[in-house]
Amino acid sequence: MTDKTLYVTQPHLPPLEEFLPYLEEIWERRILTNGGPFHQQLEKALCEYLGVEHIALFANGTLALVTALQSLRITGEVITTPYSFVATAHSLLWNGIKPVFVDIDPHSLNLDPRQIEAAITPQTTAILPVHCYGRPCDVEAIQRIADNYNLKVIYDAAHAFGVRDAGGSVLRHGDLAILSFHATKVFNTFEGGAIVCPDAKTKQRIDHLKNFGFVDEVTVAAPGINGKMSEINAAFGMLQLKHVDAAIERRGQLDRQYRDALGEVAGLHCLPRDGAARDNHAYFPILVEDGYPLSRDALYARLREHGIHARRYFYPLISDFPMYRGLPSAQSGNLPVAAGISERVLCLPIYPDLTDEQQQRVIDVLRACAIPAFASQAPCVSVPCA
Ligand code: T4K
Numbered sequence: 001m002t003d004k005t006l007y008v009t010q011p012h013l014p015p016l017e018e019f020l021p022y023l024e025e026i027w028e029r030r031i032l033t034n035g036g037p038f039h040q041q042l043e044k045a046l047c048e049y050l051g052v053e054h055i056a057l058f059a060n061g062t063l064a065l066v067t068a069l070q071s072l073r074i075t076g077e078v079i080t081t082p083y084s085f086v087a088t089a090h091s092l093l094w095n096g097i098k099p100v101f102v103d104i105d106p107h108s109l110n111l112d113p114r115q116i117e118a119a120i121t122p123q124t125t126a127i128l129p130v131h132c133y134g135r136p137c138d139v140e141a142i143q144r145i146a147d148n149y150n151l152k153v154i155y156d157a158a159h160a161f162g163v164r165d166a167g168g169s170v171l172r173h174g175d176l177a178i179l180s181f182h183a184t185k186v187f188n189t190f191e192g193g194a195i196v197c198p199d200a201k202t203k204q205r206i207d208h209l210k211n212f213g214f215v216d217e218v219t220v221a222a223p224g225i226n227g228k229m230s231e232i233n234a235a236f237g238m239l240q241l242k243h244v245d246a247a248i249e250r251r252g253q254l255d256r257q258y259r260d261a262l263g264e265v266a267g268l269h270c271l272p273r274d275g276a277a278r279d280n281h282a283y284f285p286i287l288v289e290d291g292y293p294l295s296r297d298a299l300y301a302r303l304r305e306h307g308i309h310a311r312r313y314f315y316p317l318i319s320d321f322p323m324y325r326g327l328p329s330a331q332s333g334n335l336p337v338a339a340g341i342s343e344r345v346l347c348l349p350i351y352p353d354l355t356d357e358q359q360q361r362v363i364d365v366l367r368a369c370a371i372p373a374f375a376s377q378a379p380c381v382s383v384p385c386a
Contacts, residue, residue, distance in 0.1 A: 004307045005307045005308075005309060006307060006308045006309065006349045006354070006358055006361065006362065007309045007349060008184075008283075008309060008310060008311040008313075008347050008348070008349055008350075009184045009349065009350065009351045010351045010353060010354070011183045011184070011188050011351075012240075012243065012247050012351065012352040012353055014239055014240070014242070014243050018239055019235075019236065019239055022038070022235035022236070022238065022239060023232075023235070025037075025038075025235070026038070026231050026232060026235060031231060032230060032231050032232070033228055033229075033230040033231055034211070034228060035207075035211075035228065036231045036234070037231075038231045038234035038235040038237075038238060039057055039228075039229055039231060039234040041234070041238055042057060042189075042229075042234040042237045042238055042241075043055050043056070043057055045237075045238060045241055046194065046237075046241070049162075049241060049244075050161075050162065050169050050171055050196070051164075051168050051169045051172075052169055052171050052172060052196050053197075053198055053199070054196070054197045054198065054199065054200060054202070054203040055194050055195070055196055055197075055203075056194060056195045056197065056203055056206040056207055056210065057192065057193075057194050057228075057229040057234065058192065058193040058194055058195065058210060058227045058228070058229055059191060059192065059193070059226075059227050059228060059229055059230070059233075060180065060181075060182065060191045060192060060193045061087065061158045061178055061179060061180025061181070061182060061192075061193035061194075062087040062090065062091060062180075062193070063193065063210070063225065063227040064178040064179070064180075064193035064194055064195050064227070065087060065088070065091035065154075065156060065178050065193075066091045066094045066095060066225070066227075067195065067206060067209050067210055067224075067225065067227055068091075068154050068176045068178050068195050068206075069091060069092070069095045069097065069126075069128075069154065070095060070209055070222075071176070071195075071197075071202065071205050071206045071209055072126070072152050072154065072175060072176065074095065074097060074125050074126045074152060074154075075095075075096075075097060075125055076097065076098070076123035076124065076125045077097065077098045077099075077100050077121060077123040077124045077125065078092050078097050078098070078099060078100065078124070078125065078126045078127065078128050079100045079102050079111075079116055079119050079120070079124060079126075079127045079128070080092065080099050080100070080101060080102070080111070080127070080128040080129070080130075081101070081102065081104055081110065081111045081128075081129060081130050081132070081318075081338070082101040082103075082104075082317040082318045082319035082320075082324075082330070082335050082338045083104045083109060083130075083132060083314050083317060083318075083338045083341065083342060084130040084132060084156065084314055084318060085158070085313070085314065086318050086321060087158075088128065088130055088156050088318065089101075089318045089324060091128075092128070093323065097125075098123070098327070099318075099324065099327065099329070100119050100121075100124070100327075100329045101318070101319045101324075101327070101329040101330055101334065101335060102115045102116055102119045102329070103115050103334065103335045103336065103337045103338055104132075104335075104337050104338045104341065105138070105337070106337050106341070107272075108132075108135055108136075108137065108138065109132050109133070109135065109271070109285075109341060110129060110130065110131065110132050110135065110136075110137040110138070111127070111129040111130070111137060111142070112337070113138050113141035113142050113145060114141075116142070116145050117145060117149075119329065120145075120149055120151075124149070124151060125151060125152065126151050126152040126153065126154060127142060127145070127146055127151055127152075127153050127154075128153075128154050128155075128156060129142055129153070129155055129156070129174075130155070130156040130157075130158070130159075131155060131156070131157050131159060131160040131163065131170060132159065132314075133159055133271070133282055133283040133285055134159040134160045134161075134163050134186075134276070134279065134280045134281075134282040134283070135271070135273065135276065136160070136163060136165050136170045136276050137155070137173075139165075139170070139173040139174070142174075143173070143174075152174075152175045153173070153174035153175055154174055154175060154176045154177070154178070155170075155171070155173060155174045155176070155177040155178070156177075156178055157170065157171055157177040157178060157179055157196070158178065158179060158180035158182075158185070158193075159180075159185070159186075159280075159282045159283065160177075160179070160280070160282075161179055161181075161185065161186045161187045161244075161280055161282075162186065162187070162244065162248060162278065162280045163276050163278060163279060163280050164276060164277045164278040165276055165277055166277050170276065171196040172196075172198075175197075175198075176195055176196065176197050176202070177195070177196040178193060178194065178195050178196070179193055179194040179195075179196065180192070180193050181193055181194070181233075181237065185282065186244070186247065186248060186251070186280045186281075186282045187237075187240055187241070187244050188240065189229065189233040189234065189236050189237040189240065190233055190236060191233065192229055192233050192237065193229075205222075208221055208222060208224060209222055209224040209225065209227070210224065210225065210226070210227035210228055211224060211226070211227075211228060212224045212225070212226060246352070247352040248280050248281065250352040251280070251281035251282075251350055251351070251352060252279065252281050254281070254284070254350050254354055254359055255273070255279075255281045255284060255350065257356070257359060258270065258284055258348065258350075258359070258363070261363040261367070262286065262363065262366060262367075265292075265366060265367060265370045266291045266292065266370060267288065267289045267290065267291030267292025267293070267370065268286050268287075268288060268289070268292055268366060268370070269286060269287040269289055270284075270286055271285050271286070271287070281350060282350075283313065283347045283350065284347060284348045284349075284350040285313070285345050285346070285347045285348075286345070286346055286347075286348060287341065287344045287345055287346075288344050288345075288346060289344065292369075292370060293369065293370065293371070293372045294369050296312070296343060296344050296345070296346055299346065299366075299369060300312060300346060302365065302369055303362070303365055303366075306361065306365050308349065308361065308362055308365065309349075310346050310347060310348050310349065310362075311346075311347045312342075312345060312346060312347070313345065313347045314342055314345070315342040315343065315345065316342065317335065317338055317339060317342050319332075319335060319338075320332075348362055349362055
Protein backbone atom coordinates (compact mmCIF):
# COMPACT_ATOMS: atom_id res chain seq x y z
CA MET A 1 0.00 0.00 0.00
CA THR A 2 1.39 3.44 -0.92
CA ASP A 3 -0.12 6.80 0.01
CA LYS A 4 -1.07 7.25 -3.60
CA THR A 5 -3.01 4.01 -3.94
CA LEU A 6 -6.74 4.50 -4.29
CA TYR A 7 -8.89 1.60 -3.15
CA VAL A 8 -12.44 0.81 -4.14
CA THR A 9 -13.43 2.00 -0.70
CA GLN A 10 -12.00 3.26 2.54
CA PRO A 11 -13.82 3.51 5.85
CA HIS A 12 -14.67 6.98 7.05
CA LEU A 13 -13.32 7.42 10.58
CA PRO A 14 -14.48 10.31 12.78
CA PRO A 15 -11.74 12.18 14.70
CA LEU A 16 -10.24 9.81 17.28
CA GLU A 17 -10.90 12.19 20.18
CA GLU A 18 -14.63 11.87 19.49
CA PHE A 19 -14.38 8.14 20.21
CA LEU A 20 -12.44 8.44 23.47
CA PRO A 21 -15.44 9.33 25.71
CA TYR A 22 -17.20 6.17 24.50
CA LEU A 23 -14.14 4.11 25.42
CA GLU A 24 -13.99 5.76 28.83
CA GLU A 25 -17.58 4.73 29.47
CA ILE A 26 -16.78 1.13 28.56
CA TRP A 27 -13.68 1.13 30.77
CA GLU A 28 -15.68 2.49 33.66
CA ARG A 29 -18.56 0.04 33.30
CA ARG A 30 -16.55 -3.05 32.39
CA ILE A 31 -19.47 -4.37 30.39
CA LEU A 32 -17.79 -5.48 27.20
CA THR A 33 -20.45 -7.57 25.48
CA ASN A 34 -23.64 -9.67 25.91
CA GLY A 35 -26.19 -6.98 25.12
CA GLY A 36 -24.63 -4.12 27.09
CA PRO A 37 -25.76 -0.48 27.18
CA PHE A 38 -24.16 0.60 23.87
CA HIS A 39 -25.63 -2.47 22.18
CA GLN A 40 -29.09 -1.48 23.40
CA GLN A 41 -28.59 2.18 22.49
CA LEU A 42 -27.46 1.32 18.98
CA GLU A 43 -30.43 -0.98 18.32
CA LYS A 44 -32.78 1.81 19.34
CA ALA A 45 -30.89 4.52 17.44
CA LEU A 46 -30.78 2.43 14.26
CA CYS A 47 -34.52 1.70 14.42
CA GLU A 48 -35.13 5.44 14.55
CA TYR A 49 -32.58 6.33 11.87
CA LEU A 50 -33.65 3.61 9.46
CA GLY A 51 -37.38 3.87 10.20
CA VAL A 52 -37.89 0.20 11.10
CA GLU A 53 -39.56 -1.51 14.06
CA HIS A 54 -36.99 -4.00 15.36
CA ILE A 55 -33.29 -4.61 14.85
CA ALA A 56 -31.05 -7.31 16.30
CA LEU A 57 -27.35 -6.46 16.10
CA PHE A 58 -24.78 -9.06 15.07
CA ALA A 59 -21.02 -9.51 15.03
CA ASN A 60 -21.12 -9.44 11.21
CA GLY A 61 -23.52 -9.70 8.29
CA THR A 62 -22.73 -13.35 7.56
CA LEU A 63 -23.77 -14.50 11.03
CA ALA A 64 -26.90 -12.37 10.64
CA LEU A 65 -27.73 -14.21 7.39
CA VAL A 66 -27.07 -17.65 8.89
CA THR A 67 -29.22 -16.81 11.92
CA ALA A 68 -32.01 -15.23 9.87
CA LEU A 69 -32.44 -18.54 8.02
CA GLN A 70 -32.36 -20.44 11.32
CA SER A 71 -34.91 -18.16 12.93
CA LEU A 72 -37.47 -18.85 10.19
CA ARG A 73 -36.55 -22.57 10.18
CA ILE A 74 -35.79 -22.50 6.47
CA THR A 75 -34.93 -25.89 4.97
CA GLY A 76 -34.83 -27.65 1.59
CA GLU A 77 -34.15 -25.33 -1.36
CA VAL A 78 -33.85 -21.55 -1.47
CA ILE A 79 -33.89 -19.43 -4.61
CA THR A 80 -31.11 -16.87 -4.75
CA THR A 81 -28.89 -14.80 -7.03
CA PRO A 82 -25.46 -15.83 -8.30
CA TYR A 83 -24.51 -12.14 -8.60
CA SER A 84 -23.49 -11.26 -5.04
CA PHE A 85 -20.76 -11.64 -2.46
CA VAL A 86 -20.17 -15.28 -1.68
CA ALA A 87 -21.55 -14.94 1.89
CA THR A 88 -25.09 -14.85 0.48
CA ALA A 89 -24.99 -18.45 -0.74
CA HIS A 90 -22.59 -19.64 1.98
CA SER A 91 -25.28 -18.83 4.57
CA LEU A 92 -27.47 -21.44 2.87
CA LEU A 93 -24.79 -24.15 2.90
CA TRP A 94 -24.11 -23.44 6.59
CA ASN A 95 -27.77 -24.29 7.18
CA GLY A 96 -27.72 -27.42 5.02
CA ILE A 97 -29.94 -25.70 2.46
CA LYS A 98 -29.55 -26.19 -1.30
CA PRO A 99 -29.11 -22.91 -3.19
CA VAL A 100 -31.03 -22.65 -6.45
CA PHE A 101 -29.55 -19.92 -8.63
CA VAL A 102 -31.83 -17.81 -10.79
CA ASP A 103 -30.62 -15.24 -13.32
CA ILE A 104 -30.62 -11.48 -12.75
CA ASP A 105 -32.46 -8.69 -14.49
CA PRO A 106 -30.13 -6.93 -16.96
CA HIS A 107 -31.12 -3.45 -15.72
CA SER A 108 -31.41 -3.79 -11.95
CA LEU A 109 -28.78 -6.59 -11.69
CA ASN A 110 -31.04 -8.07 -8.99
CA LEU A 111 -32.85 -11.41 -9.03
CA ASP A 112 -35.18 -11.44 -12.05
CA PRO A 113 -38.71 -12.09 -10.70
CA ARG A 114 -39.83 -13.35 -14.14
CA GLN A 115 -37.52 -16.32 -13.75
CA ILE A 116 -38.26 -17.28 -10.17
CA GLU A 117 -41.42 -19.31 -10.69
CA ALA A 118 -39.77 -21.76 -13.07
CA ALA A 119 -37.21 -22.59 -10.37
CA ILE A 120 -39.74 -23.39 -7.63
CA THR A 121 -40.02 -27.06 -6.65
CA PRO A 122 -41.89 -28.83 -3.80
CA GLN A 123 -38.67 -28.42 -1.74
CA THR A 124 -38.53 -24.63 -2.13
CA THR A 125 -39.15 -22.81 1.14
CA ALA A 126 -37.80 -19.30 0.62
CA ILE A 127 -36.32 -16.65 -1.66
CA LEU A 128 -33.05 -14.91 -0.73
CA PRO A 129 -32.68 -11.86 -3.01
CA VAL A 130 -29.93 -9.21 -2.69
CA HIS A 131 -30.42 -5.45 -3.07
CA CYS A 132 -27.20 -5.44 -5.06
CA TYR A 133 -25.13 -2.21 -4.72
CA GLY A 134 -28.03 -0.89 -2.62
CA ARG A 135 -30.34 -0.82 -5.67
CA PRO A 136 -33.78 -2.06 -4.54
CA CYS A 137 -35.10 -5.35 -5.88
CA ASP A 138 -38.52 -5.59 -7.49
CA VAL A 139 -39.97 -6.20 -4.04
CA GLU A 140 -43.62 -6.25 -5.11
CA ALA A 141 -43.15 -8.90 -7.78
CA ILE A 142 -41.05 -11.02 -5.41
CA GLN A 143 -43.67 -10.76 -2.65
CA ARG A 144 -46.46 -11.74 -5.06
CA ILE A 145 -44.61 -14.93 -5.97
CA ALA A 146 -43.81 -15.65 -2.31
CA ASP A 147 -47.47 -15.23 -1.37
CA ASN A 148 -48.65 -17.47 -4.22
CA TYR A 149 -46.28 -20.28 -3.29
CA ASN A 150 -46.22 -19.74 0.48
CA LEU A 151 -42.51 -18.93 0.54
CA LYS A 152 -40.55 -16.79 3.01
CA VAL A 153 -38.48 -13.87 1.73
CA ILE A 154 -35.21 -12.89 3.38
CA TYR A 155 -33.49 -9.89 1.83
CA ASP A 156 -29.73 -9.72 1.88
CA ALA A 157 -29.65 -5.95 2.30
CA ALA A 158 -25.93 -5.85 3.18
CA HIS A 159 -25.47 -2.96 0.72
CA ALA A 160 -28.73 -1.14 1.43
CA PHE A 161 -28.15 0.81 4.64
CA GLY A 162 -30.29 3.96 4.58
CA VAL A 163 -31.87 3.20 1.18
CA ARG A 164 -35.51 4.21 0.88
CA ASP A 165 -38.18 3.62 -1.73
CA ALA A 166 -41.41 5.57 -2.15
CA GLY A 167 -42.96 3.93 0.94
CA GLY A 168 -40.00 4.23 3.34
CA SER A 169 -37.03 2.06 4.25
CA VAL A 170 -36.28 -0.68 1.75
CA LEU A 171 -35.48 -2.82 4.80
CA ARG A 172 -39.17 -3.20 5.70
CA HIS A 173 -39.73 -5.64 2.82
CA GLY A 174 -39.77 -9.40 3.17
CA ASP A 175 -39.99 -11.49 6.32
CA LEU A 176 -36.51 -10.39 7.37
CA ALA A 177 -33.71 -8.23 6.00
CA ILE A 178 -30.06 -8.41 6.95
CA LEU A 179 -27.45 -5.64 7.00
CA SER A 180 -23.66 -5.66 7.04
CA PHE A 181 -21.69 -3.05 8.98
CA HIS A 182 -18.33 -4.26 7.69
CA ALA A 183 -15.47 -1.75 7.35
CA THR A 184 -16.18 -1.48 3.62
CA LYS A 185 -19.84 -0.52 4.02
CA VAL A 186 -21.64 2.85 4.02
CA PHE A 187 -22.20 2.54 7.78
CA ASN A 188 -19.56 0.51 9.58
CA THR A 189 -18.86 -0.73 13.09
CA PHE A 190 -15.46 -2.21 12.03
CA GLU A 191 -17.22 -5.60 11.78
CA GLY A 192 -20.93 -5.85 12.37
CA GLY A 193 -24.33 -6.69 11.01
CA ALA A 194 -28.01 -6.80 11.87
CA ILE A 195 -31.33 -8.46 11.22
CA VAL A 196 -34.31 -6.19 10.65
CA CYS A 197 -37.51 -7.91 11.72
CA PRO A 198 -41.16 -6.89 11.85
CA ASP A 199 -42.27 -8.04 15.31
CA ALA A 200 -41.03 -8.37 18.87
CA LYS A 201 -41.57 -12.15 18.99
CA THR A 202 -39.30 -12.77 16.02
CA LYS A 203 -36.68 -10.45 17.47
CA GLN A 204 -36.79 -12.37 20.73
CA ARG A 205 -36.17 -15.65 18.91
CA ILE A 206 -33.30 -14.06 16.99
CA ASP A 207 -31.84 -12.64 20.23
CA HIS A 208 -31.91 -16.11 21.75
CA LEU A 209 -30.30 -17.65 18.67
CA LYS A 210 -27.44 -15.15 18.63
CA ASN A 211 -26.69 -15.93 22.30
CA PHE A 212 -26.25 -19.74 22.10
CA GLY A 213 -30.02 -20.23 22.42
CA PHE A 214 -30.10 -19.02 26.04
CA VAL A 215 -33.51 -17.86 27.20
CA ASP A 216 -32.40 -17.45 30.82
CA GLU A 217 -29.54 -18.70 32.98
CA VAL A 218 -30.71 -22.30 32.92
CA THR A 219 -32.78 -22.59 29.74
CA VAL A 220 -31.39 -23.21 26.26
CA ALA A 221 -34.21 -23.21 23.72
CA ALA A 222 -32.27 -23.82 20.48
CA PRO A 223 -28.79 -24.68 19.23
CA GLY A 224 -27.84 -21.03 18.91
CA ILE A 225 -24.55 -19.47 17.96
CA ASN A 226 -22.43 -16.65 19.35
CA GLY A 227 -23.38 -13.82 17.00
CA LYS A 228 -23.36 -10.90 19.43
CA MET A 229 -21.94 -7.48 18.67
CA SER A 230 -19.46 -6.27 21.28
CA GLU A 231 -19.76 -2.98 23.16
CA ILE A 232 -16.77 -1.46 21.39
CA ASN A 233 -18.36 -2.06 17.98
CA ALA A 234 -21.73 -0.78 19.15
CA ALA A 235 -20.14 2.34 20.69
CA PHE A 236 -18.37 3.04 17.40
CA GLY A 237 -21.72 2.61 15.63
CA MET A 238 -23.27 5.28 17.87
CA LEU A 239 -20.52 7.67 16.84
CA GLN A 240 -20.67 6.72 13.16
CA LEU A 241 -24.37 7.38 13.10
CA LYS A 242 -23.69 11.06 13.78
CA HIS A 243 -21.59 11.24 10.62
CA VAL A 244 -23.46 8.97 8.26
CA ASP A 245 -25.72 11.55 6.59
CA ALA A 246 -22.74 13.73 5.68
CA ALA A 247 -20.92 10.63 4.43
CA ILE A 248 -23.84 9.62 2.18
CA GLU A 249 -24.13 13.18 0.88
CA ARG A 250 -20.47 13.23 -0.14
CA ARG A 251 -20.90 9.83 -1.80
CA GLY A 252 -23.82 11.30 -3.76
CA GLN A 253 -21.64 14.18 -4.93
CA LEU A 254 -18.93 11.79 -6.13
CA ASP A 255 -21.57 9.66 -7.86
CA ARG A 256 -22.87 12.70 -9.79
CA GLN A 257 -19.34 13.76 -10.73
CA TYR A 258 -18.56 10.31 -12.13
CA ARG A 259 -21.76 10.36 -14.17
CA ASP A 260 -21.04 13.85 -15.53
CA ALA A 261 -17.49 12.90 -16.45
CA LEU A 262 -18.12 9.43 -17.88
CA GLY A 263 -21.54 9.86 -19.46
CA GLU A 264 -20.09 10.70 -22.84
CA VAL A 265 -17.30 8.12 -22.85
CA ALA A 266 -18.15 5.59 -25.55
CA GLY A 267 -18.17 2.02 -24.24
CA LEU A 268 -18.50 2.89 -20.55
CA HIS A 269 -21.97 2.48 -19.11
CA CYS A 270 -22.86 3.89 -15.69
CA LEU A 271 -25.76 2.00 -14.12
CA PRO A 272 -28.74 4.30 -13.73
CA ARG A 273 -29.80 4.79 -10.11
CA ASP A 274 -33.51 4.76 -10.73
CA GLY A 275 -34.95 2.38 -8.14
CA ALA A 276 -34.71 4.34 -4.90
CA ALA A 277 -36.19 7.49 -3.42
CA ARG A 278 -32.99 7.78 -1.41
CA ASP A 279 -29.76 6.16 -2.54
CA ASN A 280 -26.75 5.46 -0.35
CA HIS A 281 -24.20 5.41 -3.22
CA ALA A 282 -22.51 2.40 -1.67
CA TYR A 283 -20.77 1.42 -4.92
CA PHE A 284 -20.12 2.96 -8.32
CA PRO A 285 -20.31 0.09 -10.82
CA ILE A 286 -19.67 0.67 -14.52
CA LEU A 287 -20.01 -1.78 -17.39
CA VAL A 288 -17.17 -1.91 -19.90
CA GLU A 289 -18.87 -2.48 -23.25
CA ASP A 290 -17.60 -3.51 -26.70
CA GLY A 291 -17.23 0.13 -27.81
CA TYR A 292 -14.41 0.69 -25.31
CA PRO A 293 -10.90 -0.02 -26.62
CA LEU A 294 -9.90 -2.08 -23.56
CA SER A 295 -11.57 -5.16 -22.16
CA ARG A 296 -12.78 -4.96 -18.57
CA ASP A 297 -9.79 -6.94 -17.34
CA ALA A 298 -7.32 -4.86 -19.35
CA LEU A 299 -8.87 -1.70 -17.91
CA TYR A 300 -8.74 -3.19 -14.40
CA ALA A 301 -5.02 -3.90 -14.92
CA ARG A 302 -4.38 -0.47 -16.42
CA LEU A 303 -6.03 1.23 -13.44
CA ARG A 304 -3.86 -0.82 -11.08
CA GLU A 305 -0.76 0.36 -12.91
CA HIS A 306 -1.91 3.85 -11.92
CA GLY A 307 -2.39 2.82 -8.31
CA ILE A 308 -6.18 2.61 -8.63
CA HIS A 309 -7.61 -0.58 -7.18
CA ALA A 310 -11.05 -0.82 -8.76
CA ARG A 311 -12.81 -4.12 -7.99
CA ARG A 312 -14.71 -6.64 -10.07
CA TYR A 313 -17.73 -6.96 -7.79
CA PHE A 314 -19.13 -9.53 -8.57
CA TYR A 315 -16.75 -11.70 -10.53
CA PRO A 316 -16.54 -14.67 -10.49
CA LEU A 317 -20.22 -15.46 -10.02
CA ILE A 318 -20.97 -17.34 -6.80
CA SER A 319 -22.21 -20.19 -8.96
CA ASP A 320 -18.70 -20.59 -10.44
CA PHE A 321 -17.03 -21.34 -7.10
CA PRO A 322 -16.15 -25.02 -6.56
CA MET A 323 -18.75 -25.72 -3.87
CA TYR A 324 -21.57 -24.49 -6.15
CA ARG A 325 -20.62 -25.19 -9.74
CA GLY A 326 -21.88 -28.79 -9.68
CA LEU A 327 -25.45 -27.66 -9.02
CA PRO A 328 -27.80 -27.87 -12.02
CA SER A 329 -28.86 -24.23 -11.47
CA ALA A 330 -25.21 -23.11 -11.53
CA GLN A 331 -24.70 -24.02 -15.19
CA SER A 332 -23.81 -20.89 -17.17
CA GLY A 333 -26.56 -21.58 -19.73
CA ASN A 334 -28.99 -21.00 -16.87
CA LEU A 335 -27.45 -17.66 -15.94
CA PRO A 336 -26.55 -15.83 -19.16
CA VAL A 337 -27.28 -12.30 -17.92
CA ALA A 338 -25.33 -12.68 -14.68
CA ALA A 339 -22.44 -14.31 -16.56
CA GLY A 340 -22.30 -11.44 -19.07
CA ILE A 341 -22.48 -8.69 -16.46
CA SER A 342 -19.84 -10.28 -14.23
CA GLU A 343 -17.44 -10.22 -17.22
CA ARG A 344 -18.03 -6.50 -17.83
CA VAL A 345 -18.48 -4.90 -14.40
CA LEU A 346 -15.97 -2.75 -12.58
CA CYS A 347 -16.61 -0.89 -9.32
CA LEU A 348 -14.77 2.43 -9.14
CA PRO A 349 -13.47 4.03 -5.93
CA ILE A 350 -16.22 5.82 -4.02
CA TYR A 351 -16.02 6.79 -0.36
CA PRO A 352 -16.52 9.99 1.62
CA ASP A 353 -12.83 10.86 2.00
CA LEU A 354 -12.06 10.48 -1.72
CA THR A 355 -11.06 13.98 -2.84
CA ASP A 356 -12.15 15.58 -6.11
CA GLU A 357 -8.51 15.44 -7.24
CA GLN A 358 -8.26 11.73 -6.51
CA GLN A 359 -11.52 11.10 -8.34
CA GLN A 360 -10.17 13.08 -11.28
CA ARG A 361 -7.18 10.69 -11.41
CA VAL A 362 -9.59 7.82 -11.91
CA ILE A 363 -11.59 9.72 -14.53
CA ASP A 364 -8.43 10.74 -16.41
CA VAL A 365 -7.31 7.14 -16.83
CA LEU A 366 -10.77 6.01 -17.94
CA ARG A 367 -10.99 8.83 -20.47
CA ALA A 368 -7.45 8.44 -21.76
CA CYS A 369 -7.94 4.72 -22.31
CA ALA A 370 -11.09 5.50 -24.31
CA ILE A 371 -8.87 6.89 -27.05
CA PRO A 372 -7.56 3.85 -28.95
CA ALA A 373 -4.14 5.40 -29.53
CA PHE A 374 -3.69 5.99 -25.80
CA ALA A 375 -5.20 2.68 -24.78
CA SER A 376 -2.34 0.81 -26.40
CA GLN A 377 0.38 2.95 -24.78
CA ALA A 378 2.15 2.55 -21.47
CA PRO A 379 -0.13 4.12 -18.87
CA CYS A 380 2.24 6.58 -17.20
CA VAL A 381 3.13 7.97 -20.62
CA SER A 382 -0.47 8.56 -21.65
CA VAL A 383 -1.75 9.97 -18.35
CA PRO A 384 0.46 11.72 -15.84
CA CYS A 385 0.63 9.67 -12.66
CA ALA A 386 -0.53 11.91 -9.81
N1 T4K B 1 -23.99 -10.12 1.65
C1 T4K B 1 -23.46 -9.27 0.76
C2 T4K B 1 -24.26 -8.90 -0.44
C3 T4K B 1 -22.20 -8.71 0.99
O1 T4K B 1 -21.66 -7.86 0.09
C4 T4K B 1 -21.49 -9.06 2.14
C5 T4K B 1 -20.17 -8.53 2.38
C6 T4K B 1 -22.09 -9.95 3.06
C7 T4K B 1 -23.35 -10.46 2.76
C8 T4K B 1 -21.42 -10.39 4.32
O2 T4K B 1 -21.31 -9.34 5.27
P1 T4K B 1 -20.08 -9.37 6.35
O3 T4K B 1 -20.09 -10.72 7.00
O4 T4K B 1 -18.80 -9.07 5.60
O5 T4K B 1 -20.47 -8.27 7.32
C9 T4K B 1 -15.48 -7.03 1.09
C10 T4K B 1 -16.01 -7.19 2.48
O6 T4K B 1 -15.14 -7.96 3.31
C11 T4K B 1 -17.37 -7.78 2.57
O7 T4K B 1 -17.91 -7.37 3.82
C12 T4K B 1 -18.28 -7.25 1.47
N2 T4K B 1 -19.56 -7.89 1.47
C13 T4K B 1 -17.63 -7.44 0.13
C14 T4K B 1 -18.49 -6.93 -1.01
O8 T4K B 1 -16.43 -6.71 0.11
P2 T4K B 1 -13.33 -7.98 -0.03
O9 T4K B 1 -12.70 -9.33 0.01
O10 T4K B 1 -13.51 -7.32 -1.33
O11 T4K B 1 -12.61 -6.99 1.01
P3 T4K B 1 -11.19 -6.32 0.96
O12 T4K B 1 -10.50 -6.63 2.24
O13 T4K B 1 -10.48 -6.66 -0.30
O14 T4K B 1 -11.55 -4.76 1.00
C15 T4K B 1 -11.84 -4.00 -0.16
C16 T4K B 1 -11.04 -2.70 -0.08
O15 T4K B 1 -11.49 -1.92 1.00
C17 T4K B 1 -9.56 -2.91 0.14
O16 T4K B 1 -8.90 -2.94 -1.09
C18 T4K B 1 -9.13 -1.70 0.95
C19 T4K B 1 -10.39 -1.23 1.60
N3 T4K B 1 -10.39 -1.52 3.03
C20 T4K B 1 -10.80 -2.77 3.48
C21 T4K B 1 -10.80 -3.05 4.82
C22 T4K B 1 -11.23 -4.40 5.33
C23 T4K B 1 -10.00 -0.56 3.92
O17 T4K B 1 -9.61 0.56 3.50
N4 T4K B 1 -10.02 -0.81 5.26
C24 T4K B 1 -10.41 -2.03 5.76
O18 T4K B 1 -10.44 -2.23 7.00
O19 T4K B 1 -14.75 -8.16 0.69
